[in-house]
Amino acid sequence: MFNHAYFVAWFQRLLDDVSALQKTNAIIVLDNAKYHKGLPDDTPKGAWTKARMLAACETYGIELDVKEYRSTLWAKLKTYVAANVVPVIVQMAKDRGHDVVFTPPYHSDLQPIEMVWSFVKGAVGRQYDTSTKFPDVRERLDREFDRLPSSVIFDCIGHTDRKVVDMAAYLNAVAEADDAAGAAYSSESESESDADSCDECNLGDYGGDE
Structure with missing residues (x-):
């Protein structure tokens, strides 16, 4: 079954292969699949008992009051985990001198492997006929990967x-447009402020008609 544990084992082999190639400071780009972002097994969970949450707060150095409700403790732990606990594979990569980054959600077009996979699946699919069995699909899949240009x-x-x-x-163009709009608004506000100040001036002090 392809789950987080399976992926962690595969990721370990990947890191070993990268080391064998003597590659350092690699950037590993992944999508947001749930099994990519699994946290350590001992990470606090909302279903924990109050006693376990209290112990976790003490472990993490989170201020607490033993009289606090379990929901309050969980809110503190959840905030801490989100800010400080990284996915298992992120830490694995970091320990080997590499970085893992995740593409934005719903942007499979930022993953080259998705297009490669589509190419291979298309090649396998075109070989389908009424006599095709699952072992045939596996054999063709392996063959298409082996001869992938x-x-x-x-x-x-x-x-x-x-x-x-x-x-x-x-994104840079949007940021520049926002900056320009902000600068224009600031300049306009300053002009209005100057005009308001002039309304209070005593023009007679400057030789004007009384």
Whole structure:
């Protein structure tokens, strides 16, 4: 069954392979699948008893009052966990000198592997006929991966790189527009403030008609 434990074991082999290639400071990009973000087994959970939550608060150095409700303790622990406890694989990578980053939700187009997978599935699907059995699908899948052209992988990565560049340019443009709008608003506010001040001036002090 493909779950968090299975993925952690696979990720360990991946890190070993990266080390065997003598690669350092690698950046591993993943999507937001739940099994990618599993926390350590001893991470506090909302279903814990009050006694366990009290012990966890003491372990983490969180201020508490033993008279507090369990819901209050959980609110404190939940905030602490969100800010300080990282997914298992993130810590595994960090311990080996690498970083794990997650793409924004609903942006599979930022994952080259998704396009590679689509290419391979298409090749396997076109071989289907009424006599196809599951072992045939597995055999064809392995064969298509083995003969996957490096140019396809290169193109998929290039497509993602261009997508990231376009998104970065868009975000920078939005930020610049916001800054410009803020500056214009600030200037307008200052002008209105100056005008209000002039309304209070005694023009007679400057030789004006009384």
